Amino acid sequence: MDYLLLKYLHVIGAIIILGTGTGIAFFMLMAHRTKDAAFVARTAAVVVIADMIFxxxxxxxQPITGYLLADMTGAPLWEGWLGAALLLYGVAGVFWLPVVWLQSRMRDIAQEAAAAQHELPPAYHRLYRxxxxxxxxxFGSVMAILWLMIARPGL
Structure with a gap:
């Protein structure tokens, strides 16, 4: 595969992760602030789909294109800025996977509250926190990874 195409795909992946993360956080925060169970349920339903697709x-x-880029350039995976980026990618994953489950559960709780015409219950608020x-x-890990990809500091 062509190096520039691979790098382009890798950068697009980073943009998608950062962009969907930002958008999802914004929309969930704004829905939460309304305290409207039906609105939270609809927003969380879309957020869960967006997280699964994008x-x-x-x-x-990302790890596939990143590995192929490192292989093409001979960059050692676990050294310097690349090793730090991989470590941070693991951190991001450790926090992202539970967030996907939390979003699904918050959606379900909000749907139940909306159907019963109740306020969002304490269980929802605990999960939101x-x-x-x-x-x-x-998200901080993803931001740091992006900086490492651009700056490539000597670590």
Whole structure:
């Protein structure tokens, strides 16, 4: 495969991960702020689908394109900035996987509350707080990886 095409696909994957992460966080936060169970349920339903289609696809493609790029250029995987990026990718994954489950569960709880015409229950709010807190290291890791990809510091 052509190096520039591979690099392009890798950068597109990074953009998708960062973009969907930002969009999902924004839409979930804005829906949560309304305290409207039906709106939260609809938003979370779309967010879960977006995460499964876009984020999951990019999450799978990134290590593949990254490995192929490293192989093409002879870059050692576990050294320097690349090793740090891989470590951070693992951190992001450790926090992203539970977030996907949390979003699904928050959707289900909001749907139940909306169907019963109740307010969002304490269980939803507890999951939202965890979701929010997990987003910090998960999203922060992705931001750091992007910086490492651009700056390629000598570590």
């Amino acid at each position: 984020t999951a696809s990019a999450v799978v493609a 965890i979701w929010f807190l997990f987003g910090i290291p998960g």
